[in-house]
Amino acid sequence: MRIIAVINQKGGVGKTTTSVNLAAGLARRGHRVLLVDLDPQAHATLGLGLDPDTYAGRTMGDALLSEQGGLDGVVVPTYLERLLLAPATLALSKADSLLHTRHFREQRLQQALDGLQGFDYVLIDCQPTLGVLPVNAIVAAHQFLIPAQPSGYALRGLGDLLETLHSIRRFLPGWDYRILLTMVTPQATLTNDMVDKVLEPLRAKVLATRIGRCEVLNRSPMQEHPRDVGTFAPHSRAAYDYQRLTQEIETLWAPH
Amino acid sequence: MRIIAVINQKGGVGKTTTSVNLAAGLARRGHRVLLVDLDPQAHATLGLGLDPDTYAGRTMGDALLSEQGGLDGVVVPTYLERLLLAPATLALSKADSLLHTRHFREQRLQQALDGLQGFDYVLIDCQPTLGVLPVNAIVAAHQFLIPAQPSGYALRGLGDLLETLHSIRRFLPGWDYRILLTMVTPQATLTNDMVDKVLEPLRAKVLATRIGRCEVLNRSPMQEHPRDVGTFAPHSRAAYDYQRLTQEIETLWAPH
Numbered sequence: 001m002r003i004i005a006v007i008n009q010k011g012g013v014g015k016t017t018t019s020v021n022l023a024a025g026l027a028r029r030g031h032r033v034l035l036v037d038l039d040p041q042a043h044a045t046l047g048l049g050l051d052p053d054t055y056a057g058r059t060m061g062d063a064l065l066s067e068q069g070g071l072d073g074v075v076v077p078t079y080l081e082r083l084l085l086a087p088a089t090l091a092l093s094k095a096d097s098l099l100h101t102r103h104f105r106e107q108r109l110q111q112a113l114d115g116l117q118g119f120d121y122v123l124i125d126c127q128p129t130l131g132v133l134p135v136n137a138i139v140a141a142h143q144f145l146i147p148a149q150p151s152g153y154a155l156r157g158l159g160d161l162l163e164t165l166h167s168i169r170r171f172l173p174g175w176d177y178r179i180l181l182t183m184v185t186p187q188a189t190l191t192n193d194m195v196d197k198v199l200e201p202l203r204a205k206v207l208a209t210r211i212g213r214c215e216v217l218n219r220s221p222m223q224e225h226p227r228d229v230g231t232f233a234p235h236s237r238a239a240y241d242y243q244r245l246t247q248e249i250e251t252l253w254a255p256h
Numbered sequence: 257m258r259i260i261a262v263i264n265q266k267g268g269v270g271k272t273t274t275s276v277n278l279a280a281g282l283a284r285r286g287h288r289v290l291l292v293d294l295d296p297q298a299h300a301t302l303g304l305g306l307d308p309d310t311y312a313g314r315t316m317g318d319a320l321l322s323e324q325g326g327l328d329g330v331v332v333p334t335y336l337e338r339l340l341l342a343p344a345t346l347a348l349s350k351a352d353s354l355l356h357t358r359h360f361r362e363q364r365l366q367q368a369l370d371g372l373q374g375f376d377y378v379l380i381d382c383q384p385t386l387g388v389l390p391v392n393a394i395v396a397a398h399q400f401l402i403p404a405q406p407s408g409y410a411l412r413g414l415g416d417l418l419e420t421l422h423s424i425r426r427f428l429p430g431w432d433y434r435i436l437l438t439m440v441t442p443q444a445t446l447t448n449d450m451v452d453k454v455l456e457p458l459r460a461k462v463l464a465t466r467i468g469r470c471e472v473l474n475r476s477p478m479q480e481h482p483r484d485v486g487t488f489a490p491h492s493r494a495a496y497d498y499q500r501l502t503q504e505i506e507t508l509w510a511p512h
């Protein structure tokens with residue numbers, strides 16, 4: 001089972017959009033996938049068509065706070081066969097502050113995922129901080145997918161994130177990361193040239209696939225029943241980009 | 257003195273870009289302005305040309321944790337006359353977790369700004385959560401500027417934010433908010449029509465000025481010495497949009 005955290009403390013770089021579309025892409029290619037929503041905004045939950053404001057079942061907040069741990073009763077099916085969701089609601093932000101005083105608060109998610117059977121991939125959508133919830137994802141995951149927008153503020157924070165990953169994973173060997181460029185506008189040559197220069201030292205870690213800016217990605221969460229772009233707009237540029245990403249990730253981090 | 261918090265728990269909607277450019281715009285029109293960076297990412301600090309990685313002076317982290325409070329020794333000049341900055345560094349994230357156990361932890365910023373003299377406007381750039389630092393801004397400010405991107409996920413969280421504002425400000429009268437649409441692409445008519453429909457019930461709270469998507473805003477933080485867009489690209493569409501925003505805010509929330 002591959003556990004991949006989709007993480008970047010910079011806000012609005014495409015973490016949720018990537019989590020939802022990569023999870024759906026891997027499920028369409030025959031893998032059994034669990035998407036864990038670890039953001040109290042619950043946008044991955046929303047993006048797969050569940051309404052976090054009215055959802056009454058058990059959520060990730062319950063799983064992280066319960067003593068016996070485990071995801072029993074939390075995992076629910078979605079509109080796609082082989083794609084399951086561990087949803088979040090705003091109540092997850094309470095778990096964030098309650099966890100501050102618990103023992104082993106950084107290992108709650110790792111414990112909850114321990115012994116999980118029947119999945120090839122687990123993707124974790126993270127909130128835009130480096131607080132206790134994203135740290136839980138860093139401890140639990142083995143691979144890190146870092147969406148980054150071609151912009152000054154987004155690239156600036158990469159150094160902090162990589163430092164945090166290195167320091168937390170120092171004693172947990174066998175991890176790896178890749179940077180995914182998102183919202184790329186081909187005509188913005190000045191910006192793109194600057195980005196390539198800044199990312200030059202990390203060249204080996206930047207994925208070949210780049211996700212172009214595409215308006216359908218803005219619209220799909222506004223639908224009455226939000227869907228991944230492969231379902232909502234299968235012939236769009238975004239569907240093609242996320243299909244290529246799915247293939248690249250499948251090859252790079254094949255399920256074992 | 258007008259205290260305006262630029263806030264939205266949704267990431268990447270243009271909080272920092274708006275804080276930096278509105279602060280600079282108000283200073284250029286003759287007002288004395290303080291920009292408070294309340295985000296451990298320290299992007300407002302970076303956006304005004306200070307490097308948070310090497311900055312050694314007192315910061316907002318120190319001000320919030322110190323017992324006697326106040327911004328003594330924290331406020332520094334910028335490249336613009338009448339625009340001063342209370343910088344942040346990554347260490348502010350320690351303040352976030354240390355504040356969890358302090359008394360009156362929500363009122364630290366209010367206490368630090370109490371008795372501050374010599375400013376017409378104080379702008380506070382917030383991080384993309386509803387944790388203890390943004391709550392400090394909600395308690396300290398009187399006006400709330402809410403940047404929102406025309407997209408499903410960004411509009412979805414507006415309800416949660418307005419609920420949080422109402423519940424915290426219930427006993428602190430005399431507050432107001434406005435929504436600023438950012439990164440607007442005129443050609444995306446389908447998206448824009450959906451957005452107008454969703455925002456229809458809040459029509460009276462949406463500012464007339466809308467900030468168009470403009471590539472120079474992505475590039476200015478990548479400069480060796482980042483500057484506000486009015487300085488970096490004075491004839492750009494973005495400089496014009498932020499100038500109009502400055503005039504609208506000056507009229508709506510005139511200094512008193």
Ligand SMILES: Nc1ncnc2c1ncn2[C@@H]1O[C@H](COP(=O)(O)OP(=O)(O)OP(=O)(O)O)[C@@H](O)[C@H]1O
Pocket residue numbers: 010011012013014015016017018039043126127128182183184211212213214215217218219221265266267268384405406407408409410
């Ligand atoms: N390739 C793209 N083209 C156009 N719009 C995009 C693209 N990817 C994402 N978006 C839009 O950009 C916004 C930010 O994306 P998203 O919410 O996925 O980022 P995030 O990193 O998860 O944000 P947060 O930090 O708040 O969790 C969303 O409104 C989304 O619809």
Ligand SMILES: Nc1ncnc2c1ncn2[C@@H]1O[C@H](COP(=O)(O)OP(=O)(O)OP(=O)(O)O)[C@@H](O)[C@H]1O
Pocket residue numbers: 009010011012128149150151152153154266267268269270271272273274295299382383384438439440467468469470471473474475477
């Ligand atoms: N009008 C615009 N046109 C084009 N790009 C923009 C515009 N406004 C902001 N940006 C870019 O979009 C990204 C997000 O903006 P910004 O960082 O200001 O948002 P934020 O809400 O402060 O993010 P965070 O939630 O991480 O604090 C930045 O890379 C910025 O350069």
Ligand SMILES: [Mg+2]
Pocket residue numbers: 015016017039043126127
């Ligand atoms: Mg997200």
Ligand SMILES: [Mg+2]
Pocket residue numbers: 271272273295299382383
């Ligand atoms: Mg910001």
